[in-house]
Amino acid sequence: MPKIEESREWIKRHSGALSTQKMSQAIERIAVHLNGSGHELALEKIAQQEDPFHVLVGCIISLRTKDEVTDVAASRLLARAPTPDSLLKIAEEEISRLIYPAGFYRRKAQTLRAISLMLLEEFEGRVPSDIDSLLMLPGVGRKTANLVRAVGHGLPAICVDTHVHRICNRLDYVLTHAPDETEQVLRSRLPPQFWVPINALFVAFGRQICVPISPHCSTCPIREGCRRVGVGRSR
Ligand code: SF4
Numbered sequence: 001m002p003k004i005e006e007s008r009e010w011i012k013r014h015s016g017a018l019s020t021q022k023m024s025q026a027i028e029r030i031a032v033h034l035n036g037s038g039h040e041l042a043l044e045k046i047a048q049q050e051d052p053f054h055v056l057v058g059c060i061i062s063l064r065t066k067d068e069v070t071d072v073a074a075s076r077l078l079a080r081a082p083t084p085d086s087l088l089k090i091a092e093e094e095i096s097r098l099i100y101p102a103g104f105y106r107r108k109a110q111t112l113r114a115i116s117l118m119l120l121e122e123f124e125g126r127v128p129s130d131i132d133s134l135l136m137l138p139g140v141g142r143k144t145a146n147l148v149r150a151v152g153h154g155l156p157a158i159c160v161d162t163h164v165h166r167i168c169n170r171l172d173y174v175l176t177h178a179p180d181e182t183e184q185v186l187r188s189r190l191p192p193q194f195w196v197p198i199n200a201l202f203v204a205f206g207r208q209i210c211v212p213i214s215p216h217c218s219t220c221p222i223r224e225g226c227r228r229v230g231v232g233r234s235r
Contacts, residue, residue, distance in 0.1 A: 011188045014181060016172035018227065020189055023173045026222045027194050030205050033221040052127035052152030053119075054078055056137075057087075059144040060111055064103035073099040077112075084116035084125050111139040129153040142180055150196040158186045159199040163206030170210065172227040 018026075057078060062070040077098045081087035087095070095109035102108060115137050119125055127148060128134055134145035142160075149157035158164075160183040168174045174185040190198070209216045217223050217234040228234070 007184070007188070011185055014175050014185050015189060016169070016175050016227075016229070018171050018173045018225070020191065022225050023171065023189075024191060024194065026171060026225055027198060027201065029221050030201050031197070034201060034204050034208075050151055051082075052129070052148050053083060055148050055152040056115065056127055056140070056144070057112060059147055060108055060115070060139055061099055061102045063108070069102055073102045073105075084119040087112060087116045088120065108139075114138040115140070127152060129155055131157070142183065146183070147199065150199070154196075156192055156195050158183050158190065158195045160186065161199065161203065162212075163210075164199055164202045166212060167202050167206055167210050170215075170226065170229050170231055171222075172229045 054074070058070060058074045061074050061077070065073070077087075077095065080098060081090055081095075090098075092106075092109045092113055095112060096105050099105050099108060099112075118137055119127060122136070123133070129149055129152075131142070131145045131149060134140055134148055135142070140148075146157040146159040149155050150159055160179040162179065164186075165176070165179040165182045168182055168186065169176060173189070174182050176182045176185060186195075186198070206212075209220050214233045214235050215231060217226070217228065217231070220226065
């Protein structure tokens with residue numbers, strides 16, 4: 001990430017040619033498309049607020065794990081341990097068993113206990129809402145920190161994962177090499193009302209239409225405004 005004093009110049013160099021007005025229209029069109037045409041836009045509904053500890057646990061379990069497996073594993077664990085305090089009362093092996101078959105389930109069990117311990121010792125058992133504090137927790141990167149802040153605390157944050165990063169580059173709204181860089185540019189250019197919902201919208205859109213390899217450009221609802229930067233083969 002650039003230093004603050006460099007950021008204006010850096011942002012300029014890493015911004016694409018698509019205007020913010022066109023980007024906003026594209027996001028709204030995607031939301032309508034995903035909600036079914038003719039429906040009222042309900043961007044806020046897409047990112048409903050949840051318990052921050054539950055969001056955090058779900059994020060840790062989700063690493064390299066399919067959504068269906070994550071949902072079941074997280075529900076099983078949170079039914080037994082809904083708080084950091086109750087999670088620490090469960091042995092690491094039992095946590096592993098509860099979250100199995102999530103990928104790296106043994107390491108994740110260790111991480112979840114380490115996070116719970118730090119929450120109790122440093123944060124009075126509560127999940128903090130500022131990014132710097134969240135990044136102090138074991139195993140928590142920017143993507144997780146932003147998701148916990150946005151979905152768990154309902155505060156402005158932009159969670160940039162591989163889908164948001166890829167689609168923003170294809171649209172030519174950003175010119176970046178890594179999700180952290182994309183987050184930096186979006187923070188500066190994207191209107192705040194889209195900060196929270198962009199993740200849920202682009203994840204769904206990136207799985208259905210603007211897929212990583214051979215995106216479905218011929219049926220894409222925003223194909224007219226898209227510059228398709230870096231897109232080779234498409235359907
Ligand atoms: S036109 Fe193609 S590259 Fe552009 S957003 Fe749609 S699917 Fe993605």
